[in-house]
Amino acid sequence: MNAVLILPSFRGHQFGKQWRRNPMVTPPLGLLYVGGALERSGFNVRVLDLNVEKLERSEFCHLVRAADLVGVSVFTVAKEIARAVVEDVRRIHPGAKVICGGPHINSTMQPFPGTDVTFMGEGEETAGEICRHLVQGDGARLREFQGLYYCQGGEVVKTGPPVVIQDLNRAHGPARHLMDASRYGTLVGIRVSSRIAAMTTSRGCPYKCSFCVRRGVYRYRHRDPANVVDEIQGIVAAGHDLLVFNEDNFTVVPQRSMEIMREVKRRGLKIRMMMQIRVDSVTEELLAAFKEAGVWSLIFGIESGTQEVLDYYEKETTVEQGRRAVELADRLGIFTYAFFILGAPPERDWHFRENVRFMTSIPLDFVGFNILDFQFGSRLWSRKLREGLVDPDQVVVPTGPPFGALSYRELERYLSWSYRAFYLRPLHYWRILKKCRRTGDFTLLFFILRFSLKLLRRFQAFALTEDLPGSIRADV
Numbered sequence: 001m002n003a004v005l006i007l008p009s010f011r012g013h014q015f016g017k018q019w020r021r022n023p024m025v026t027p028p029l030g031l032l033y034v035g036g037a038l039e040r041s042g043f044n045v046r047v048l049d050l051n052v053e054k055l056e057r058s059e060f061c062h063l064v065r066a067a068d069l070v071g072v073s074v075f076t077v078a079k080e081i082a083r084a085v086v087e088d089v090r091r092i093h094p095g096a097k098v099i100c101g102g103p104h105i106n107s108t109m110q111p112f113p114g115t116d117v118t119f120m121g122e123g124e125e126t127a128g129e130i131c132r133h134l135v136q137g138d139g140a141r142l143r144e145f146q147g148l149y150y151c152q153g154g155e156v157v158k159t160g161p162p163v164v165i166q167d168l169n170r171a172h173g174p175a176r177h178l179m180d181a182s183r184y185g186t187l188v189g190i191r192v193s194s195r196i197a198a199m200t201t202s203r204g205c206p207y208k209c210s211f212c213v214r215r216g217v218y219r220y221r222h223r224d225p226a227n228v229v230d231e232i233q234g235i236v237a238a239g240h241d242l243l244v245f246n247e248d249n250f251t252v253v254p255q256r257s258m259e260i261m262r263e264v265k266r267r268g269l270k271i272r273m274m275m276q277i278r279v280d281s282v283t284e285e286l287l288a289a290f291k292e293a294g295v296w297s298l299i300f301g302i303e304s305g306t307q308e309v310l311d312y313y314e315k316e317t318t319v320e321q322g323r324r325a326v327e328l329a330d331r332l333g334i335f336t337y338a339f340f341i342l343g344a345p346p347e348r349d350w351h352f353r354e355n356v357r358f359m360t361s362i363p364l365d366f367v368g369f370n371i372l373d374f375q376f377g378s379r380l381w382s383r384k385l386r387e388g389l390v391d392p393d394q395v396v397v398p399t400g401p402p403f404g405a406l407s408y409r410e411l412e413r414y415l416s417w418s419y420r421a422f423y424l425r426p427l428h429y430w431r432i433l434k435k436c437r438r439t440g441d442f443t444l445l446f447f448i449l450r451f452s453l454k455l456l457r458r459f460q461a462f463a464l465t466e467d468l469p470g471s472i473r474a475d476v
């Protein structure tokens with residue numbers, strides 16, 4: 001039995017000369033877990049990440065025609081592209097079975113059009129057997145599995161709630177051999193690793209940030225430190241040089257995170273690591289253990305430099321906690337990266353000015369900005385639905401009127417202004433240079449210079465003093 005598992009490109013379903021690379025940080029971990037399950041059920045598996053793999057159309061057709069089963073991982077932002085992939089697969093090989101899963105399905109819990117089976121939940125335990133029954137024409141067995149939508153006699157059947165793995169310590173790991181790690185390792189467009197690996201040590205998130213689709217979807221669960229470090233040991237032995245923890249928040253239980261790091265150090269494992277953590281979990285003891293174990297960079301979801309906006313997002317953190325976390329990490333020589341979201345309905349131009357004032361007053365090495373959208377599954381989206389401002393089938397609604405006073409275009413200008421205000425500071429580079437000397441690691445300097453040049457090219461259309469909303473112009 002042959003299976004092809006596809007992560008559609010976020011830039012469109014295109015091949016050959018039309019195809020554009022979408023540099024990705026890590027291999028698609030979800031599909032590697034599913035790939036492992038399929039292998040255990042007797043499939044030959046090919047994982048196709050169309051973001052990084054350039055194919056001619058004929059090669060794609062060849063792979064699909066040879067497949068008994070095609071699996072597609074769906075993100076909400078790329079759901080139309082995923083739909084185009086499914087339709088294309090149907091055209092190329094009408095006899096192939098098609099199954100979809102992934103973050104979009106887990107947010108919406110709705111059947112995905114054009115598929116034989118839509119899978120809700122975590123795939124590593126049951127996806128293999130589900131696919132085997134599907135391909136072997138044993139459709140009646142599907143009802144034995146949880147978390148499915150499938151068609152039977154023209155009717156859509158649902159088989160209960162999504163699959164949530166209870167004991168992550170006993171779950172199978174991802175089939176890393178199915179992807180070539182050297183295609184990945186690109187962070188904000190710059191290559192930081194030639195052999196990157198990703199893993200998860202926990203699933204779910206106990207917090208309730210109002211913009212987020214993860215809140216409360218799954219109960220928070222985690223693996224034991226020794227079990228986690230066994231996997232890290234395998235990753236180090238396989239020659240990976242950077243490990244990214246692909247989870248919402250590595251430090252939900254700080255004591256566990258500290259034990260993981262202490263065990264990495266005790267076993268003498270040498271690998272750079274990076275992960276996303278909440279600012280309110282940071283203590284000096286925790287970050288010292290991180291640094292000693294080899295943590296290279298920490299990513300903080302700071303979101304805003306004003307308490308009003310943090311409270312709007314129900315982030316349950318304070319601006320001061322953000323400042324303290326970044327200062328501590330910097331002092332220990334860990335590279336600091338923070339994300340901010342622009343476009344909360346209460347935001348006006350003074351908020352953006354305050355954001356920039358805040359982020360330039362703390363030792364942040366990198367910042368990234370996103371413009372808010374209201375996504376199906378988030379509390380913000382549900383609230384707007386109740387207020388009659390979104391339709392149930394609008395699964396991603398960009399912010400802007402009627403939600404807030406500022407238009408999307410204005411927010412884009414604030415975004416580009418914020419980038420420039422942060423990166424176009426000679427002092428920033430001086431600080432980075434000193435930090436690189438202090439840590440003996442010059443990767444960041446090289447990285448940040450290339451990144452700034454890229455940004456300049458990208459945003460050169462926005463003159464620094466023109467084309468910006470009025471009150472910001474006065475401030476530049």
Ligand code: B12
Nearest residue numbers: 026027028029030071073075076101102103119122123246
């Ligand atoms: C790492 C990551 C990324 C990486 C992607 C790396 C990669 N190559 O996959 C990067 C940084 C590129 C990224 C980008 C984005 N991301 Co992201 N990302 C994550 C993160 C933190 C981890 C993903 C992961 O590896 N999870 C672990 C695996 C095991 O889980 P999984 O992928 O869900 O897979 C399981 C199941 O879903 C299922 N499954 C998955 N696929 C399939 C397929 C089949 C056939 C079956 C049966 C089952 C199945 O089984 C898997 C094993 O249990 C998640 C949050 C999270 N905790 O998942 C957000 C997340 C997936 N990202 C999200 C978003 C919104 C984005 C962006 C749109 C952000 C933006 N504004 O640009 C972009 C989109 C990409 C782009 N434009 O290029 C959202 C998705 C929401 C949604 N409903 O789609 C999430 C959930 C974060 C959040 N809190 O909102 N992301």
Ligand code: SF4
Nearest residue numbers: 205207209212215248
């Ligand atoms: S933003 Fe992060 S901390 Fe907040 S609910 Fe989402 S995953 Fe959890």
